[in-house]
Amino acid sequence: YIKIDLTLAENKIEPAIELISKILKFRPEDTMIRAQMAALDDKIDEMPVSIQTYQTLGDAFFKNNMFEKARQMFTKITEIDPQNPAVRLHLAQVYLKQGATSEAKKEYLNLAEESYAKGHLDIAFESAQKAIELKSVEAHYVSGLIYFKRQKFEEAITEFEKLLRFKVNH
Numbered sequence: 001y002i003k004i005d006l007t008l009a010e011n012k013i014e015p016a017i018e019l020i021s022k023i024l025k026f027r028p029e030d031t032m033i034r035a036q037m038a039a040l041d042d043k044i045d046e047m048p049v050s051i052q053t054y055q056t057l058g059d060a061f062f063k064n065n066m067f068e069k070a071r072q073m074f075t076k077i078t079e080i081d082p083q084n085p086a087v088r089l090h091l092a093q094v095y096l097k098q099g100a101t102s103e104a105k106k107e108y109l110n111l112a113e114e115s116y117a118k119g120h121l122d123i124a125f126e127s128a129q130k131a132i133e134l135k136s137v138e139a140h141y142v143s144g145l146i147y148f149k150r151q152k153f154e155e156a157i158t159e160f161e162k163l164l165r166f167k168v169n170h
Contacts, residue, residue: 021064105134
């Protein structure tokens with residue numbers, strides 16, 4: 001607890017996150033650590049608003065299995081820059097770690113659709129495949145479009161047929 005207080009007093013946020021994470025692993029309901037989490041939140045609120053700051057903090061929280069805090073940081077970035085594909089990918093990964101597969105599936109699908117619209121076919125395809133792994137029917141459409149655009153017509157037909165099995169009137 002003393003080390004956490006010292007690192008927070010010195011504005012060393014990342015080492016404080018690591019120390020807090022270690023205690024939370026063994027004592028998630030510890031009232032003292034909850035108070036230090038509140039102090040950490042206050043320090044974060046005092047920091048200048050920037051994508052880079054939130055990215056660094058989000059990565060630190062994610063690395064230390066503090067997924068709810070990581071989600072909060074990545075959400076702040078999407079509020080500033082909603083079209084940032086890297087952050088959207090991180091957000092989807094956080095949802096997966098939290099067990100929110102439905103949210104992760106939506107994030108991957110949205111990322112696939114937006115990337116396809118911008119012509120970023122590789123990102124779109126990877127995101128569509130991740131959404132398909134999470135049982136997204138709609139992702140087959142995006143995947144089919146990408147195959148079609150790449151002139152892989154047999155694969156495109158297969159993807160569209162998979163979609164039509166569930167969405168007959170698409």
